[in-house]
Amino acid sequence: MDKQEIILTTALRLFVQNGFHATPTSKIAKEAGVANGTLFHYYKTKEDLIVSLYLYIKSKMGAYIEEHVKPDTDAKTYFKGQFKAVLEWSMENRDEFYYTQLFTNSPFAALLSPEEVKKSLKKSCDQIQEAIDAGVIKARDVDFIYTIMGSHIFGLYTYLIKNNFSKAKQQQVIQESLDMLWGMLA
Amino acid sequence: MDKQEIILTTALRLFVQNGFHATPTSKIAKEAGVANGTLFHYYKTKEDLIVSLYLYIKSKMGAYIEEHVKPDTDAKTYFKGQFKAVLEWSMENRDEFYYTQLFTNSPFAALLSPEEVKKSLKKSCDQIQEAIDAGVIKARDVDFIYTIMGSHIFGLYTYLIKNNFSKAKQQQVIQESLDMLWGMLA
Amino acid sequence: MDKQEIILTTALRLFVQNGFHATPTSKIAKEAGVANGTLFHYYKTKEDLIVSLYLYIKSKMGAYIEEHVKPDTDAKTYFKGQFKAVLEWSMENRDEFYYTQLFTNSPFAALLSPEEVKKSLKKSCDQIQEAIDAGVIKARDVDFIYTIMGSHIFGLYTYLIKNNFSKAKQQQVIQESLDMLWGMLA
Amino acid sequence: MDKQEIILTTALRLFVQNGFHATPTSKIAKEAGVANGTLFHYYKTKEDLIVSLYLYIKSKMGAYIEEHVKPDTDAKTYFKGQFKAVLEWSMENRDEFYYTQLFTNSPFAALLSPEEVKKSLKKSCDQIQEAIDAGVIKARDVDFIYTIMGSHIFGLYTYLIKNNFSKAKQQQVIQESLDMLWGMLA
DNA sequence: TATGAATGAGCGTTCATTCAT
DNA sequence: CATGAATGAACGCTCATTCAT
Structure with a gap:
């Protein structure tokens, strides 16, 4: 290193x-x-470090997801796969995930170049739109779905961190929670 | 003043x-x-101010809820009423609500006396437990329900703040979101 | 103090x-x-200190001159009186005078509010103009006269500092130098 | 280069x-x-660079003067010629001239080896002494003349820089100023 | 000869906190 | 109760200088 x-x-x-x-x-x-x-x-500055660290983590998370989600599946499987991948990565890289939350809810988030933000957001939103178009989730404002899902993941993450479950139990909670979320969205 | x-x-x-x-x-x-x-x-210190402000806000929110939720109803109505009251207060007192989030996710939260925290948590958890016992929501770990609900409210709040909806549209979104959450929990 | x-x-x-x-x-x-x-x-800043010190010194020098030069005299006497007063003050307050030079030739001079500069300059230039109008000095660009006189004073100051003359000798040199300058301007 | x-x-x-x-x-x-x-x-150090740059410029200026002033003339012509050459060089190499002033009025000037200073000063002073001996300028302390002349040149330089005159106008001002100085010294 | 990553002392500035009034 | 001048530890950041390559 x-x-x-x-x-x-x-x-x-x-x-x-x-x-x-x-x-x-x-x-x-x-x-x-x-x-x-x-x-x-x-x-150059502390801010630079903070932002760079965020982008570094984001790129690593992106790589993980790219690697772990099979793209050639039906919309539902693909969507669920993504969700699970994000959660898995978050549980395996707790500090990294927590940092993205820390960063996003800090004034430093405003330092990200708007294009960068747009691009990142666009990708997620496009996926949600596709899922809606494919009829696998409810037709709601994309931004609404995106926000709700994000906070769900964070809530679940918080819960899992608080209770130091075994790997198996953890997987079970994730699956259950996923089913619940799905019940809400579908 | x-x-x-x-x-x-x-x-x-x-x-x-x-x-x-x-x-x-x-x-x-x-x-x-x-x-x-x-x-x-x-x-006495800046920390003292920060914590005092939190407790001050919490007490005002508690008073609002106490005032706006009728206690003598069936478990489901009562539970939903509470949920709505919290959201209404949050939308009418955005700074206050945002502050509670700011505080809770900050290191200053650790300065709250554990009893204070326990007491506050206990009340909420008891209500959830009652709802479970009454069979109006799913039987899940109380802490899980509590965490998921909290992040749901925060997600909804974030969404509403981002989109400056009319009062009517806002109410509609809240109701919809509430139904979705209910679909998930019940 | x-x-x-x-x-x-x-x-x-x-x-x-x-x-x-x-x-x-x-x-x-x-x-x-x-x-x-x-x-x-x-x-507020080091710059602020530097500028404030300059203005403080300038005001003290202004007060000295005001006090030591009789205004109700013919143009020539008045003009010469000013010149002598500046030099006297400079010799009695060497650090102060040197500081004004230090400041004026530094980038900090640019921090003075333009009005402040204009006002200060205006006063000096008006006196030179009056002297020209009264016919006691040559008709040249006012700014030229001002600049040349300023550097003369600084040259004389430098010379006097370098040679630690007695008070009497010092007075003599000043007088001689004044006569020379006058020979040049008149 | x-x-x-x-x-x-x-x-x-x-x-x-x-x-x-x-x-x-x-x-x-x-x-x-x-x-x-x-x-x-x-x-070796920043100081070394600063001093070296000064000496480099001085040597270039010396070469220019050597080249442009005819030595075999009467004292007055020679003296005036030198003066004009310095001014011409200064106007054609403004940054270089300004640098010599910057350097001379800085603490770095103290880093010049005393012999170096003496030598450089000696040459100028000798010329002034010769002019005095030849009766072309007033009999005054050589150091006094030297200092006054130096500040005169700097004042003139400052004035010319401030006003961005045409080449012709500039030459005129120089000539006039030169005459004035001469009127003072002679 | 030329490089540029690495250093660390030292700077200007901030700000929670105290205390004499 | 209320003030605001005074404090000084601690911060982010700069930059002349070194040295392994």
Whole structure:
């Protein structure tokens, strides 16, 4: 792992543990084992680091989903597959997922280039629209579905984190919860 | 409104607008029209102010619900009434609701006395348990239901804020969303 | 002397001794016997301190001149009187004068509000214009006269500082130099 | 132009534009199109660069004067010729001239080896002494004449820079100013 | 000769908090 | 009760300089 990646990893851990404000760049640098200036060599500002870390995580999550969801299936299977993949990734990469929430609900989210945001949102919304068109979920405002699903995932995530279930139990809760959500959407 | 209340109101507005970190106590004092020291006369620390503000809001919300929900009804009506009341209050007091989210997802939440938390949680959980016992909602882990409902409300709130709907349209969305949630839980 | 004035006085000494860059605000504060934050309580930024110090000195110099030059004299006497007063003040307040040069030739000069600059310049230029109209000095571009005189004063100042003359000798040099300048302008 | 000279040229431009403090070596290197370390390969420190640049400019100015002033003339013509040559060079190489002023009035001037200073000063002073001996200028302290002349040139330079005159008008102002100075000295 | 990643001391500035009035 | 001047630790960030390649 090169220094840049060590910095990202360390920043992730500390931001998740203590929040943005309570994590001085000096602490990140020290725990990453690099000089303070090195951090600023790679990231112009603390904000830059925060945003870069978000994009880094997003790209890793995107790669995971791409890899784990079979595209050549019927709309319903595909949609459910995506949902499960996101949850699985979130459970296997808890800090990463929590960070995306931290980031999204912070003022730093506003620093993302609008195109970046649009692009990312567009993809998700298109999938929802396809599912609606295929008649596998209710015809509702896409943004509404998107928002509700997002908060569901977060709620489920929160619940799973709070209760340290076994892998099996965890899978069961996810499946149940998925069925419930599906009952609501379909 | 006495100085103490002006401070709370001003703090609420600024915290919601800019977050905890980006809101210096000096700014709160200035915008509240009191001296810097006055704020610390009423609240020993910034943390104290933040927590006090949370409890102040919670008490106001509790009063609203108490006032707007008729207790002598069947379990289902009562349960749904509560849910609606919370949403109504949230939409009418957006800053206040947003603040409770801000607070809950911040490290400051840990400063609440555990008894306080327990008590507040207990009440909600008991209601859910009653609904389960009365057979009006599915038999699931109470904490699961509680968490899912909470995030649902937050998702709905987020959606409503994002889209500045008319009062009527808003009511419609709430009702629809409520039905969906009910379809999921019942 | 209140803290604000102590800060100004200390800043003056250090800026003159070491220049703007080589004088950290922390050093000013320490040598002024106040906390670091106190400096920023009175002056929002280091730049603010630098500009404020300039205006403070300018006002003191203006007061001195006002006090020492008799206004009800013929144009020539009045004009010469001003020149002498500036030089006298400069010799008696060497750090102050040097600071005005330091400031004027620094990028910080650009921070002065244009009106402030105009006003200050206007006064000097009007006097030169009057002298020209009265026929006591050559008819040249006012700005030219102003600039040449300014650099003359600075040259003379530099020379006097370099050679630590007695008060009497100093007066003589000033008088001689004044005569030379007059020979040039008249 | 080799890398060393590119560095010098770039440094000159940036120092003149922004001052010593506001010009990081990294910026010089970047704008010069060389690596950060390369600058320090040629100049041990930033100070070294600053001083070297000064000497480089001085040597170029010396060469110009040597080339443009005929030595075999009477004292007065020679003296005036020198004066004009300096002014001409200054107007044609504004950045270079401004840099010499920047440097001379900075703490870095103290880094010049005293012999270097003496030597350079000696030459100028000798010429003034010769002019005095030849009776073409007033018998005054050589240092006094030197200082006054220097500030006169700087004042004239400042005036010419401020007003962006045509070449012809500029020549006229120089001539006039020269006459005035001469009237004062002779 | 040339590079540029890495360093870390030091800067300007912020802000929660105290306390004499 | 109320003030606001004063504090100083801690922060984000800069930049001259080094050194392995």
